Amino acid sequence: MALSRFEYVKQFEQEEKLLPNSWIVVRIDGKGFHRFCNVHSFSKPNDLDALQLMNLAGMTVLQEFNEIAIGYGQSDEYSFVFRREASVYQRRRDKLVSYVASLFTSAYMFHWTRVFDGRSIAMRYPPSFDARAVLYPTDENLRDYLSWRQADVHVNNLYNTTFWNLVASGLSNSDAEKRLQGTLASDKNEILFSQFGINYNNEPIIYRKGTILLPKSVLSSEGKKQRLIVPIFEDLISDAFWAKHPEILDKKAKTDELYDLGENEAQPVVRYQLEVQERRKAGMSKSETGNSLLATDHS
Ligand SMILES: Nc1nc2c(ncn2[C@@H]2O[C@H](COP(=O)(O)OP(=O)(O)O)[C@@H](O)[C@H]2O)c(=O)[nH]1
Numbered sequence: 001m002a003l004s005r006f007e008y009v010k011q012f013e014q015e016e017k018l019l020p021n022s023w024i025v026v027r028i029d030g031k032g033f034h035r036f037c038n039v040h041s042f043s044k045p046n047d048l049d050a051l052q053l054m055n056l057a058g059m060t061v062l063q064e065f066n067e068i069a070i071g072y073g074q075s076d077e078y079s080f081v082f083r084r085e086a087s088v089y090q091r092r093r094d095k096l097v098s099y100v101a102s103l104f105t106s107a108y109m110f111h112w113t114r115v116f117d118g119r120s121i122a123m124r125y126p127p128s129f130d131a132r133a134v135l136y137p138t139d140e141n142l143r144d145y146l147s148w149r150q151a152d153v154h155v156n157n158l159y160n161t162t163f164w165n166l167v168a169s170g171l172s173n174s175d176a177e178k179r180l181q182g183t184l185a186s187d188k189n190e191i192l193f194s195q196f197g198i199n200y201n202n203e204p205i206i207y208r209k210g211t212i213l214l215p216k217s218v219l220s221s222e223g224k225k226q227r228l229i230v231p232i233f234e235d236l237i238s239d240a241f242w243a244k245h246p247e248i249l250d251k252k253a254k255t256d257e258l259y260d261l262g263e264n265e266a267q268p269v270v271r272y273q274l275e276v277q278e279r280r281k282a283g284m285s286k287s288e289t290g291n292s293l294l295a296t297d298h299s
C-alpha cells in the first residue's frame with residue numbers, strides 16, 4: 001500500500017529502551033492522595049481497607065507480568081521490580097511505565113467496591129497514579145532501594161502514629177507538631193508507651209513494614225500445587241529475608257518447596273485469588289454440562 005504523504009511524521013517518535021541486564025523498578029504513586037484520603041474519609045494515619053485495596057491493585061499488576069520478581073507497597077505507592085533479563089515490550093520505557101500506571105489505576109477502581117462496600121464509601125472522583133522507571137545495576141543497589149522504601153514507611157508511620165495519638169488526646173495539630181519537633185525515634189516510642197500505653201512494636205505489621213508481594217507455589221485445598229501472588233509482611237532490610245526468598249534475586253534458585261501461607265491465607269489478596277478460582281471451576285463445570293455461564297473475571 002502506498003504511504004500517505006503524512007506518514008513521515010512517524011519518524012518523530014522516539015523510543016527509549018531501558019538498559020539491558022539491570023533491574024527495572026517501576027514505582028507508582030498516588031497523585032494528591034493527601035486530599036484523596038481525606039475526601040474519602042480514610043482512617044488516620046492508616047486505613048487498613050485502603051491499604052488492602054492498594055495490595056489488590058498490586059496483585060493485578062503481578063498477575064499480568066510474570067517477569068516481576070517482587071512488589072512492595074506502602075502508603076499510596078507501589079514498587080514493581082522487573083528482572084534483569086525482563087524483555088517485556090522490548091524494555092521500551094514509555095510502554096512499560098504507562099501500562100503499569102494504567103493497569104494499577106484501573107485495578108484500583110475495579111476492586112474498590114469489593115473493599116469498601118461494607119463501609120459505603122462511594123468514590124467521589126477518579127484517582128490517578130504517576131509512574132517512573134528506575135534502573136539498578138547491582139543486587140545491592142536493588143536491596144538498598146527496597147530498604148529505603150521500607151525505612152521510609154517506618155519513619156513516617158512512627159511519626160504519624162505518635163502525632164495522631166497526641167491529637168486524639170486533645171492537642172491541636174500544631175501543638176502535636178511542636179511536641180514532636182526534634183524528637184528521635186526513641187522519644188516517640190517513649191511518648192507512645194508512657195502516654196498512651198502503646199508498644200509500637202505491637203502495632204499491625206502491615207502499617208510498620210508495608211506489604212511485600214511475591215509469586216509463590218502453594219498447596220491448594222485439594223492438595224495441588226499452584227502459583228499465587230502472596231502478600232507477606234517481613235523485614236526486607238535483613239539478610240535473613242533474602243536467604244529465605246532466594247528466588248527474588250535468582251530465578252534459578254526457585255525451589256520445589258511449597259510456601260506455607262499460614263495466617264496470610266486470610267489476606268484479601270489470597271482470598272480474592274482463591275475465590276476467582278472457585279468461580280472459574282463452577283463456571284467450567286456448568287459449561288461441561290451444557291449450561292454455559294461464563295465467569296467474567298479479569299484474571
Ligand atoms: N488517612 C490516610 N491517609 C493516607 C493513607 N495512606 C496514605 N495517605 C495519604 O497519602 C499521602 C501520600 O503521600 P504523598 O504521596 O507524599 O502525598 P500526595 O502528594 O498528597 O499524594 C500521605 O501523606 C497521606 O496523607 C492512609 O492509610 N490513611
Ligand SMILES: [Mg+2]
Pocket residue numbers: 029030031032033034076
Ligand atoms: Mg502520592
